[in-house]
Amino acid sequence: MKTTLLGIQHLLAMYAGAVLVPLIVGGAIGLSPKQLTYLVSVDILMCGVATLLQIMTNRYFGIGLPVVLGCTFTAVGPMIAIGTKFGLSDIYGSVIASGVIIVLISGFFGKLVKFFPPVVTGSVVTIIGITLIPVAINNMGGGEGAADFGSLTNIFLSFGTLALIVLVYRFSTGFIRAIAILIGLVGGTVAAMFMGVVDFSAVTEASVFHVAQPFFIATPTFHWQPILIMTIVAMVSLVESTGVYFALGDICEKDIKSKDLEKGYRSEGLASVIGGIFNAFPYTTFSQNVGLIQMSGVKSRKVLVITAGMLIGLGFMPKVAALATVIPYAVLGGAMVAMFGMVVSQGIKMLSTVVKSQDNAMIIACSVGIGLGVSVVPELFAKLPVSIQLLTSNGIVAGSIMAITLNIIFNMLPKRKRKEAVVLTEQEA
Numbered sequence: 001m002k003t004t005l006l007g008i009q010h011l012l013a014m015y016a017g018a019v020l021v022p023l024i025v026g027g028a029i030g031l032s033p034k035q036l037t038y039l040v041s042v043d044i045l046m047c048g049v050a051t052l053l054q055i056m057t058n059r060y061f062g063i064g065l066p067v068v069l070g071c072t073f074t075a076v077g078p079m080i081a082i083g084t085k086f087g088l089s090d091i092y093g094s095v096i097a098s099g100v101i102i103v104l105i106s107g108f109f110g111k112l113v114k115f116f117p118p119v120v121t122g123s124v125v126t127i128i129g130i131t132l133i134p135v136a137i138n139n140m141g142g143g144e145g146a147a148d149f150g151s152l153t154n155i156f157l158s159f160g161t162l163a164l165i166v167l168v169y170r171f172s173t174g175f176i177r178a179i180a181i182l183i184g185l186v187g188g189t190v191a192a193m194f195m196g197v198v199d200f201s202a203v204t205e206a207s208v209f210h211v212a213q214p215f216f217i218a219t220p221t222f223h224w225q226p227i228l229i230m231t232i233v234a235m236v237s238l239v240e241s242t243g244v245y246f247a248l249g250d251i252c253e254k255d256i257k258s259k260d261l262e263k264g265y266r267s268e269g270l271a272s273v274i275g276g277i278f279n280a281f282p283y284t285t286f287s288q289n290v291g292l293i294q295m296s297g298v299k300s301r302k303v304l305v306i307t308a309g310m311l312i313g314l315g316f317m318p319k320v321a322a323l324a325t326v327i328p329y330a331v332l333g334g335a336m337v338a339m340f341g342m343v344v345s346q347g348i349k350m351l352s353t354v355v356k357s358q359d360n361a362m363i364i365a366c367s368v369g370i371g372l373g374v375s376v377v378p379e380l381f382a383k384l385p386v387s388i389q390l391l392t393s394n395g396i397v398a399g400s401i402m403a404i405t406l407n408i409i410f411n412m413l414p415k416r417k418r419k420e421a422v423v424l425t426e427q428e429a
Contacts, residue, residue, distance in 0.1 A: 006298055007306030012175075014068050014286050016182040018047050018311075019324045020339060021071040021281060023332060027143070028135065029083035029091075033202040035217050037322045042212045042280045043071065045315020050271035050283035051308040054264065055301050063256075063264035065248045066293055066304045069271060071281035072240070073343050074124075075233050077131050079281070081394050082226040089218040092276045094226035098234045099272030099282065101227075106265035109238060116239045117411070119354045119363050120403045124236050126347030127371035127399040132340040139333030146329070153195060154330035161188030161334030181335050188331035198326050206322035212315065217279040230282065232400050234272065237284040238265055244285045252299045359410040366406055371399020 022039040031039060050069035057064030083091050105112070138144040140158035148154060165184035169177055176183070192198045245264055249256035264285075272282040293299060314320050354360045374380060375395030384392055392398060 003300070003303055004306055006303045007310060010068055010304060010307040011310050012179050012182060014047070014070055016179070016185060016335070017073070017286065017339070018044060018070045020181075020332070020335065021073065021076060023324060023327065024076055024135065024336065025079050025083070025091075025281075027139075027329065027332075028080045029088060031217070033322075033325060034205075036325050037202055037206050037318050038210075038216055039279070040324050041210065041315050041318050041321035042216070042278050043315075044311050044321065045212055046271070046275045046278060046280040046283065047071075048308040048311030048313075048315060049274060050267075051304060051311065053267045053271050054285070055304050055308065057263060061263050061267045061270060063245055063260055063267065064301075065245065065252060065254065066299055066301045067244065067248060068286045068304060068307060069268070069283045070286045071275075072233075072237050072284040073132070073339065074128050074237055074240075074284075075230070075282050077128055077135075077396055078229050078233050078394070080135070081396075082229060086223060086226055087218075087221075089221040090223055090226045092215075092218060092279055093220035093222040094230035095282050096220055096273050096276035097222055097227040098230040099269045099274075099276060101231050102234050102238065102269030102272065103266050104269075106262050106269060109235075109262075109265055112235070113239060113242065114412075115404055115407070116235060117354070117407065118350050119360045119411070120367075120400075120407050121236055121239045122347050122350030122354070123364050123367040123371075123403040124347075124396070124400050125240075125350060126344055126368055127375075128396055129340050129343030129345075129347055130368070130372055131375040131395050132343065133337070136333050136336030136340050139329045139336055141330070141333070143329035153197060154328075157188055157192055157195070157197075157328060157330040158334040160191060161185070161331045162337055164188065165335060165338045181339060184335050184338070185327055185331060188334060189327050192328045192331060197328055200326055202325045203319055203322040206318040208319055209316055210318045212278050214277050215279060220276060229394065229397050232397065234269075234282060236400070237282070238268065241265075241268060241285040248293070251293060363403060363406040363410060367399045367403035370402045371395040374398045 019040060022036070022043045026036040026039045047068075047070045051067065053061060054063055054067050054069055055065070056062050079091050079095075082094055102109075140154065141149045142151060142154040143149070146154075161184045164187045165180050168180040168183050172180070189198060241264065242261065245256055245261065248254075249260075268282075268284055275281050275283055351364055355364060372395060374392070378395075381392040
């Protein structure tokens with residue numbers, strides 16, 4: 001019984017994050033209520049499958065630690081950009097292809113990690129969080145293009161939800177604090193019910209039981225630009241996951257070796273491939289559940305196996321998934337501000353250890369500046385060929401490329417060569 005209760009605790013801690021991703025992406029690309037219900041249910045199901053892939057270890061796959069996997073918010077902005085520019089089918093094509101690439105490079109990704117130090121990953125995570133904020137603000141108003149955009153009802157619901165999340169987070173501790181977002185979503189939706197703005201038709205129309213089907217929403221198509229974008233996102237996620245692996249290894253007193261990392265990377269890649277096939281998402285390690293393990297002191301993988309089983313079971317129940325789709329956009333918007341703001345906060349936290357260096361300060365300044373600037377004014381590259389505009393007009397990709405390039409220039413080139421280059425420049429002048 002205790003193990004089951006601990007499993008439910010982990011489920012609740014990650015549920016809001018797991019449900020928000022399909023709601024945000026599906027809403028942004030205009031899915032129908034039926035498609036959105038399927039997207040939420042299959043995402044919950046795939047979270048369970050991906051978690052099992054990582055917990056259960058063998059010769060080739062699985063880190064063998066008590067982890068929970070879900071879709072990272074790092075992928076939300078890029079997926080919306082790909083869906084808007086290329087279409088839904090290219091989202092799934094890029095998810096599958098990037099997963100295959102991660103599986104293939106898992107053996108030597110440790111060597112590539114040097115291209116993703118904290119100054120790069122911190123800059124990328126910060127850019128992603130900043131570029132997602134407009135999505136949250138639009139939803140606070142009722143959703144982009146809504147007839148009642150900015151109405152007093154939407155303003156009350158969005159700021160009321162945000163206020164509830166902040167109050168719960170401020171005046172609670174432990175598990176309650178960990179599910180502040182979930183409490184805010186439930187509270188905001190209940191308030192919306194009393195205001196008569198919640199539509200339960202999606203719940204009544206949803207079937208009681210449904211089996212996930214490959215390519216239910218769209219058949220994947222493959223173009224190199226979306227694949228490149230999603231592969232960059234996947235690599236950044238792997239770097240974040242590496243930190244979680246070592247944190248859990250320390251908690252569980254397990255020495256994490258390079259072979260363990262390889263198996264962990266392969267599992268994340270395989271989870272993304274399966275997710276793409278079933279029209280879900282790329283999956284990565286959820287860090288919020290690490291805090292629960294540390295708080296409870298229970299390190300057994302059995303607890304997370306139960307959590308994964310619950311997720312898989314819920315994934316076969318569309319009515320449960322449909323409940324998430326009735327959350328009004330304004331309520332979602334209030335929660336998104338907190339969630340996306342935490343992404344920005346995490347990026348800043350990652351950068352705080354490296355910003356003292358003047359070289360790193362320049363890397364951060366240019367990469368975040370370009371990332372935010374291009375997101376606000378994507379027309380800057382309108383004159384370039386259409387085939388490369390998705391790369392140049394996507395702030396996340398532009399900022400990532402800038403961060404990686406400048407890190408190579410400032411931190412990886414030999415100092416002596418850099419001095420020679422400065423002398424040569426002065427002579428030319």
